[in-house]
Amino acid sequence: MSTMYAALLRGVNVSGRRRVPMPELREVLGELGHEDVATYLQSGNAVFSSASGDENSLAAELEQAIEARFGFPVDCLVRSAGYLAAVAGACPFPAAELEARQLHVTYFDKPVDAARFAALDAEAFRPEEFRLGARALYLYAPDGLGRSKLAVALGRPALTRGLVATSRNWNTVVKLVEMTRD
Numbered sequence: 001m002s003t004m005y006a007a008l009l010r011g012v013n014v015s016g017r018r019r020v021p022m023p024e025l026r027e028v029l030g031e032l033g034h035e036d037v038a039t040y041l042q043s044g045n046a047v048f049s050s051a052s053g054d055e056n057s058l059a060a061e062l063e064q065a066i067e068a069r070f071g072f073p074v075d076c077l078v079r080s081a082g083y084l085a086a087v088a089g090a091c092p093f094p095a096a097e098l099e100a101r102q103l104h105v106t107y108f109d110k111p112v113d114a115a116r117f118a119a120l121d122a123e124a125f126r127p128e129e130f131r132l133g134a135r136a137l138y139l140y141a142p143d144g145l146g147r148s149k150l151a152v153a154l155g156r157p158a159l160t161r162g163l164v165a166t167s168r169n170w171n172t173v174v175k176l177v178e179m180t181r182d
Contacts, residue, residue: 002035002049003080004180007062008107009044010075010166020044020070028065040175044074045168047179055079059109075164077107081180083134088177092131093140100171101144106137106154109164116159125150137165145169 007029012020022039025046029037034048052058059078066074087105088095095103114132122129128150129140141148145167153159168176 002051003053004036004047004049005055005058005078005080006084006176006180007044007046007048007059008077008079008166008168009046009066010077010164012044012074018070018072018074020066020074022046024069025066028069029062032061032065038179040172040179043172044166045172045176047176055083075109075166077109077164077166079107081177084173084177084180087133087136088173090133092133092138093129095170098140098170100169100174102140102142103170104139104141104145104151104167105133105170105173106139106165106167108135108137111135112137112163117154120153120159122150125153130154139167 009020012018022042026037026039029046029048034050036049037046039046050058055078059076062076062078063074066076091103093103112132112135117132127142128148130150131138137154139148139151139154141151145151
């Protein structure tokens with residue numbers, strides 16, 4: 001029995017660097033034996049089905065294949081359709097009332113607890129807000145990510161040390177849920 005997954009590549013195709021063309025990413029996933037392969041946008045989002053149920057092994061296998069194909073390492077997170085739907089469903093902000101550019105999800109490779117962010121003075125960044133979820137962080141940035149001071153603070157190495165993290169805007173979060181529906 002196969003499960004649908006999304007692969008979230010970190011930091012590819014940004015400013016012409018670390019180029020991973022989506023047709024080639026689809027080829028790589030097919031060569032790994034995955035089926036129902038599709039990509040979304042140019043920012044490193046792919047969906048596929050696989051009989052393997054181990055997200056970490058699937059991610060490690062994809063990272064190795066990408067490095068072999070393109071010559072540079074790329075951090076990858078692989079998440080099941082069920083997880084993606086649960087993250088979207090658990091959004092603590094009123095997603096239906098917000099513009100997609102105002103809401104983002106950062107996916108982490110492992111659980112993150114509130115203690116990691118305890119030293120951050122969240123009140124100083126209002127009206128921007130963040131909330132933690134299951135291996136995810138939700139960010140409400142009313143003026144968009146490009147103007148978000150909270151996003152900069154949350155991305156500081158002192159807070160993200162030891163984590164693989166990659167962010168997606170709400171449109172992409174919703175689209176990946178739709179694309180991975182069984």
